[in-house]
Amino acid sequence: MTILSVTAIALLSLGLFFFFAGTVGILRLPDFYSRLHAAGKCDSLAAVLIIVGIALYNIEPFSFEALLVSAKLLLIAVVVFVTSPTATHAITEAALVLGVKPWTKAERKRP
């Protein structure tokens, strides 16, 4: 158990926690926008945390091939961190243009 393994395990666990929170949000929140809020934020952060954790775990016995693979994983993390919030924004804007009404406190429950 080196310091790298401990950091990687901590990042993976944190990513799993955020994925779990996002899933609970998708299942439990009342309308489209709040479900998308949970899915977009939690999933992009969780994916980045898990990819960074895998990249740290991968360079444990150090070699340049492993370093190359970890660098590619970090590039994937950067791409996910740019594209996932943009996709969420695009879906939200499409829903607004189509006229999906946001949930308010006046209507307590929506079937």
Place this chain on the structure above:
Amino acid sequence: MRDIYEHSAGEDLIIKTSVRLLVPFIQLFGLYVIVHGHYSPGGGFQGGVILGAAFILLALAYDMKTSQEYMTIRVNALFTNLGAAIFIGVGAVSAIFGGLFLDYAALNKLIPLGPIEWHSFGIFLVEVGVGFTVMSIMVLLYWNLSSSGTLDEGL
């Protein structure tokens, strides 16, 4: 009813900016998939689809006119035919020099590199041709479908 939720369709700053950031990297990745196709997963078709998706993303985030500024209809038709011509040409030339159709080892008589090197290089040439054709056909399909065949005004 509630004006605050009224929102009109149109170009969006966030989507436009991130598409402008991403398109060069998508194209670079498409070229990597084409060129690296015979060592790793990928190849001409997959790389061509990624290259075409970059132009489709431009057309989605901006509009069709913008994507036609970067790839005009003439260039699109040129690429479509150029890719097919590269494919058929490599096959026919290798048939002319004494092999079968697409028998790259026969091209060794044209430029002596060695038969094994020609196997690798011939596959690379054919993949480049497939990539050109698939890229331009993908973009053309999107243009035709989203403008119902008129190619001037669409999403």
